[in-house]
Amino acid sequence: MKIDIQLTDAPIVIKAAPPPERGAHGVLVEFQGVVRGGEDGQSISALDYEAYPEMAVRQIRRLLETISTRHPCLAVRVIHRLGLVLVGETAIYVGIISRHRAEGFALLSEFMDRLKQDVPIWKRRALPALTALADHSPDAPVPAVSPATHSAIRSLDEAISGIQIHSHPLVAVRLPLAQAFGRVLRETVCAPADLPPFDCSTRDGYAILAEDTARDFRVVDTIHAAGWTPRQLQSGEAVRVATGAPLPCAGLRVVMQENVERQDDRFRIVRPETAANLRLRGEDLKAGQTLVPADTLLHAGTLALLATAGCVQPLVSPRLRVCHFTTGNEIVPPDQTPAPGQIRDSNSMLMLGLLKRFPCDLEQNHLPEDFETAWARLDLNRIATADLLLISGGASVGDKDFTRPLLERLGFKIIFSQVNVRPGKPLIFGVNGSRVAFGLPGNPLAHFVCFHFGVATALARLSGGKPPAFLRGRLAARLENPPGPRETLWPARLEYSGGTLQLHPLAWASSGDVTCFGSASALLRLPANGGSLAAGSEVDFLPATAIMDA
Amino acid sequence: MRVLFFAQLKDVTGCDRFDLPLASPVNSDQLWAMLLEKFPRLADHRSNVRLARNWEYAESGTPFTDLDETALIPPVSGG
Numbered sequence: 001m002k003i004d005i006q007l008t009d010a011p012i013v014i015k016a017a018p019p020p021e022r023g024a025h026g027v028l029v030e031f032q033g034v035v036r037g038g039e040d041g042q043s044i045s046a047l048d049y050e051a052y053p054e055m056a057v058r059q060i061r062r063l064l065e066t067i068s069t070r071h072p073c074l075a076v077r078v079i080h081r082l083g084l085v086l087v088g089e090t091a092i093y094v095g096i097i098s099r100h101r102a103e104g105f106a107l108l109s110e111f112m113d114r115l116k117q118d119v120p121i122w123k124r125r126a127l128p129a130l131t132a133l134a135d136h137s138p139d140a141p142v143p144a145v146s147p148a149t150h151s152a153i154r155s156l157d158e159a160i161s162g163i164q165i166h167s168h169p170l171v172a173v174r175l176p177l178a179q180a181f182g183r184v185l186r187e188t189v190c191a192p193a194d195l196p197p198f199d200c201s202t203r204d205g206y207a208i209l210a211e212d213t214a215r216d217f218r219v220v221d222t223i224h225a226a227g228w229t230p231r232q233l234q235s236g237e238a239v240r241v242a243t244g245a246p247l248p249c250a251g252l253r254v255v256m257q258e259n260v261e262r263q264d265d266r267f268r269i270v271r272p273e274t275a276a277n278l279r280l281r282g283e284d285l286k287a288g289q290t291l292v293p294a295d296t297l298l299h300a301g302t303l304a305l306l307a308t309a310g311c312v313q314p315l316v317s318p319r320l321r322v323c324h325f326t327t328g329n330e331i332v333p334p335d336q337t338p339a340p341g342q343i344r345d346s347n348s349m350l351m352l353g354l355l356k357r358f359p360c361d362l363e364q365n366h367l368p369e370d371f372e373t374a375w376a377r378l379d380l381n382r383i384a385t386a387d388l389l390l391i392s393g394g395a396s397v398g399d400k401d402f403t404r405p406l407l408e409r410l411g412f413k414i415i416f417s418q419v420n421v422r423p424g425k426p427l428i429f430g431v432n433g434s435r436v437a438f439g440l441p442g443n444p445l446a447h448f449v450c451f452h453f454g455v456a457t458a459l460a461r462l463s464g465g466k467p468p469a470f471l472r473g474r475l476a477a478r479l480e481n482p483p484g485p486r487e488t489l490w491p492a493r494l495e496y497s498g499g500t501l502q503l504h505p506l507a508w509a510s511s512g513d514v515t516c517f518g519s520a521s522a523l524l525r526l527p528a529n530g531g532s533l534a535a536g537s538e539v540d541f542l543p544a545t546a547i548m549d550a
Numbered sequence: 551m552r553v554l555f556f557a558q559l560k561d562v563t564g565c566d567r568f569d570l571p572l573a574s575p576v577n578s579d580q581l582w583a584m585l586l587e588k589f590p591r592l593a594d595h596r597s598n599v600r601l602a603r604n605w606e607y608a609e610s611g612t613p614f615t616d617l618d619e620t621a622l623i624p625p626v627s628g629g
Contacts, residue, residue: 033629049628050556050557051628052554052556052602052605052621052623054605055602055605055606055621055623056628058605058606080628080629091629092628092629112629115628115629116626116627116628116629117626118607118626119626119628120556120602120621120623120626120628121626121627121628121629122556122557122624122626122627122628123627123628124557
């Protein structure tokens with residue numbers, strides 16, 4: 001019996017059934033244990049599961065192997081969630097493939113009973129139901145703002161992995177293929193038939209028996225690209241075929257029309273060739289092989305492949321809902337003239353542009369600097385339905401900074417509030433169920449940097465796709481990295497010259513500099529403590545443009 | 551020997567793991583005696599806790615050695 005066991009902190013996708021046993025099974029039994037809204041008479045919002053993972057996996061396997069000696073089945077998949085599981089979410093999934101229903105049901109029933117006795121997994125605590133967002137009336141009491149105590153600083157790697165761990169793929173949707181561009185495929189699509197589906201000619205010419213030694217042939221039929229007439233050819237017989245046309249039977253080759261002299265319905269081969277000029281059935285891909293794997297970003301090529309497979313309603317990532325707030329009284333809209341001490345808002349446009357690559361509905365607003373005024377102005381219903389909340393500015397520790405208390409009052413748990421990177425140190429990241437939020441430092445360059453390592457990582461995870469990864473490249477010029485305690489993400493221009501990709505470091509002095517990201521298309525990852533790097537040195541970099549997405 | 555605590559036993563002991571040096575193999579009674587000496591509050595839970603040795607529930611009479619990973623398994627509640 002095939003056994004697959006997974007312990008995961010990510011939501012369990014609905015299509016979790018174990019792979020089918022071709023032709024052997026008659027039954028798929030699926031079970032999902034879902035977190036109830038009440039535990040011991042209390043309203044709850046989530047359960048927090050804990051496991052002894054090494055032992056839990058062994059015990060589950062042991063149980064399945066023991067029980068299946070009495071109730072033989074073909075394949076079982078067990079997935080158990082760990083960590084926070086929200087009310088309504090699946091905590092355990094069991095999928096069983098068997099020949100008949102009796103053994104599938106029996107295995108399931110006995111396994112679930114034994115799991116609850118022997119497998120070291122615990123409901124660690126039940127989280128009480130949240131009321132802050134459930135009740136949107138202005139008079140509703142809101143939880144007190146907690147002091148900013150846990151301001152542990154994270155390394156860049158810790159921050160990125162924290163974002164990956166806490167951002168989970170949103171529930172997938174089925175869309176017409178034509179609307180799926182830019183979405184992440186959330187199911188693996190296999191070839192439903194061999195590709196190509198039949199042996200076909202790669203030339204305009206004549207199909208003859210592969211081993212035919214005759215020189216003179218009689219044309220007995222014609223097959224165009226769209227038609228097919230089966231016929232068993234004899235020695236000396238030929239069928240006229242067009243490029244792409246299916247062949248009339250097996251064991252043939254195609255003689256190019258340029259290599260024959262034809263007269264009426266007869267021809268003679270004047271230049272013998274060795275090539276068979278065929279594409280054989282299944283040569284590209286065999287039926288059942290993976291055509292497009294889950295987590296693939298759908299672009300022109302992959303959409304065309306799905307069309308080939310007849311996958312007209314693919315399961316894909318949903319359109320993300322994003323709320324973006326700018327803060328700070330020093331900001332005026334771009335169409336206004338700043339008073340002394342003020343600047344025009346560039347972050348709204350920056351964020352709008354950066355988010356263009358992701359299918360999302362973006363709503364942008366400005367918040368006043370006073371906390372209670374800002375709070376009163378928030379559309380909580382709108383925020384409650386946003387998958388991603390972005391707040392620009394107000395992320396450092398100045399008196400008027402309020403991003404952290406705001407996120408906490410909105411029910412977000414702050415995962416980190418500082419990252420040991422420059423620029424971009426005061427980056428706040430929080431989660432509230434399946435929703436994630438960032439407090440971005442207000443300086444535009446810091447915005448640019450935090451978007452690419454932070455927000456883009458969350459967006460990829462929410463969509464179920466691959467998060468951005470550091471690549472390796474060469475410096476086009478010498479770079480002096482001033483000493484400092486933090487890693488640096490240094491803006492650079494990615495340029496194709498002299499046959500290779502070159503990274504040109506751009507000049508910048510502070511995170512308030514804006515001119516450099518006018519041409520920044522990459523961020524160089526430089527270690528802490530500075531040092532100079534010679535031209536030609538290898539450096540890690542994060543692409544900051546869509547051209548590198550492939 | 552490494553000893554692991556889970557669920558409410560973490561609250562009881564205040565830690566999730568504990569290194570217990572063993573000069574020679576011990577049986578489960580001897581192991582409990584050592585654990586209770588270090589964590590007296592575990593006494594209330596002993597009747598409900600099963601011992602696991604190297605990811606398997608320990609049979610009675612199983613010897614525990616210094617190289618083993620031992621876990622105290624309180625009543626489970628998965629699913």
